Amino acid sequence: MSLRFAYYGDDFTGATDTLSALAGAGLRTLLFLGVPSRNRLAACGELDALGIAGAARAMGRDAMRQELEPVAQFFAGIAAPVLHYKCCSTYDSALEVGNLAQAIAVLRHALQASTLMPVVGGQPNLERYCAFGNLFAAAGSGGVVHRIDRHPTMSCHPVTPMHEADLRRHLTQLGMRQVEGINWRELEAPSAIHSLQQRLQTLAAQAPDAVLFDVLTDEHLNTIGQALWPIAQRERMLTLGPSSVAQAFVAAWKSLNDWPIHDTPLQDAGLAADTIPVPVAADAAPPRDPVFVLAGSLSPVTAAQLDHGRAFYTSVSVDPALLGDADRLNALANQCAQLLCQGQSVIARTDQPVAGGPDTNTVAQRCGRLLAAVLARAPEVRRVGVLGGDTSSRAVQALGVWGLSWMGSLSTGVQWVRAHADDPRLDGLALMLKGGQMGSVDILTRLHRQPALPTRSQT
Secondary structure (H helix, E strand, C coil): CCCCEEEEECCHHHHHHHHHHHHCCCCCEEEECCCCCHHHHHHCCCCCEEEEECCHHHCCHHHHHHHHHHHHHHHHCCCCCEEEEECCCCCCCCCCCCCHHHHHHHHHHHCCCCCCCEEECCEHHHCEEEECCEEEEECCCCCCEEEHHHCCCHHHCCCCCCCCCEHHHHHHHHCCCCEEEECHHHHCCCCHHHHHHHHHHHHHHHCCCEEEECECCHHHHHHHHHHHHHHHHHCCEEEEECCHHHHHHHHHHHHCCCCCCCCCCCCECCECCCCCCCCCCCCCCCCCCCEEEEECCCCHHHHHHHHHHHHHCEEEEECCCHHHCHHHHHHHHHHHHHHHHCCCCEEEEECCCCCCCCCHHHHHHHHHHHHHHHHHHCCCCCEEEEECHHHHHHHHHHHCCCEEEEEEEEECCEEEEEEECCCCCCCCCEEEEECCCCCCCCHHHHHHHCCCCCCHHHC
């Protein structure tokens, strides 16, 4: 296997964003929903990149360790020169939930990686920027850019609020000992790549826990990638950051003309490399099969998207507290399935939390069980949208799908993916997995007009 890039995504929506960065650039890439067995990996043929989608972002310390130790052992046994822990582009993380410092420590313990551990601080295509170590993010696509500790959503996130904008301080508060920084002026200096490589060599000798790179532009990513790739080829490299890590290396490979050449596309007996042109025209007639949307995100961006798309869907209210009762869950699944079987597209939308109600992780798990129950009762559904990062992770895990391949982007940061499953009924299910802050206001309209994929028995 000619792997050059492997990553773990700490939630499913983020993992599909990195999948798009790699597969969209032409690399043969698969996203596995768990550590793949040797037989599964061998059956997928030659890959340039692979990912493992997980849910560590929403996990406590013990659960995170149990989640990541098998991933670390798997990474230790493959030959990819770049290993990437993919975190959210807002870097929201807390001591007891989704701790990025702990995640890196677990991976480092098992890997023989270089002493240099780069952290890529921004992702311009998602309007995430890092300047002099401080992270900034737009509030919705094209919205006002805020310093992350003043962001209207991330500064008051219910689980992992960001109260520190300086990512160096943020990571040390999570448990890293020393985090150095390379600011954007160094990325624009004459002979920046050569100067960076010399600087990185000096920093590696000092053995800091991490080196944070400012990012303001795509050109910065290209410079970072060109500086890092020769080091990774000599000594495999562990990296931390959003999908901009993959973007940096992709840009570097193109600039250096170091690009994989394929005789055959991504394919085997159970995989298809079909790509659907997305988005479709706004006036296109929607397919006849109904769409099921599970909305777990409570962000203002998602709320606006739900309001915009309500003309195309029947809305069903979901009280997460009631989903803990099997009879109530089955009743709700029957209600959704009945509407779907009548040809109506449905949004199951979670209610606002109340004091004393279930925590966000429990809500996400219950929503996952609801999705599985609805699809079992409504096999007509071939298109599914899940809104919310944690909800997406738990929902797809509940389906028993083993992998995802990329088909296109419905909007910036919102991917259209194909499910791969041993169950023929689920194989080929078309999924839109969307983080709460991501996507255009008309994203549900775009989903409603996308064609479905055939099941394996129909291909």
